[in-house]
Amino acid sequence: MKLLLFDIDGTLLLTNGAGTRAANRAFEKIYGIKNAMNQIDAAGKTDPLILKEIFLNELNRDYAQQEARALYDHYIPFLEEETGKAEITVMPGVRQLLENLTAREDMVLGVATGNIEEGAWIKLRSAGLDKHFKFGGFGSDSHSREHLILKALDRAKDHIAHPTEFEKIFVIGDTPYDINHGRAAGALTVGVATGSYSRAQLEEHNPDHLFDDLNNLQSVIRIFE
Ligand SMILES: [Mg+2]
Incomplete structure (x- = not known):
């Protein structure tokens, strides 16, 4: 086998940007940060590593687990919506x-x-x-x-x-x-x-x-x- x-x-x-847009919307919703994903190269990186990089870039610190959970809770419905609209x-x-x-x-x-x-x-x-x-x-x-x-x-x-x-x-x-x-x-x-x-x-x-x-x-x- x-x-x-x-x-x-x-x-x-x-997803032609749907994933990026969903993540950007989650960051903007919670932290008021626009286009957070656009500053980083996400290819091949895991979501937690991407999150870590964005926090360091934008907030100069690491994230706490409950912050990750809150972001993911927003990201998921945004991702449904964005992939539904995207080609x-x-x-x-x-x-x-x-x-x-x-x-x-x-x-x-x-x-x-x-x-x-x-x-x-x-x-x-x-x-x-x-x-x-x-x-x-x-x-x-x-x-x-x-x-x-x-x-x-x-x-x-x-x-x-x-x-x-x-x-x-x-x-x-x-x-x-x-x-x-x-x-x-x-x-x-x-x-x-x-x-x-x-x-x-x-x-x-x-x-x-x-x-x-x-x-x-x-x-x-x-x-x-
Ligand atoms: Mg890949």
């Missing part, structure tokens, strides 16, 4: 790849994303991709991508009939964070240059496999054999 863990933003889909882009080849992989019995699919869990499901639903996933590791599990990948692996064991060790684990993502933390978690890593990092930039981090996009079904599924 193999386990495939997909990153969401830049790998499966793009969601599903990355090239993703729909046919997921249809193909979901039908197979030698693989289990999950997500490994920096999004908090509720946010991740909203984004997947908005693209019609949620049906392919039943579990994952999320930014709400840990600020560390390595740890949330391990959490996804843990949860994956509840979704197979005979929980043994997975023969292979793949982490598929669009940033160096997916590659480096995936490797640290013991996974084979697959870089996809559909996000904000180029193929050359991802190559520097030595992923086990590297694609411009996931459009060539045959060449992609071959690596999971």
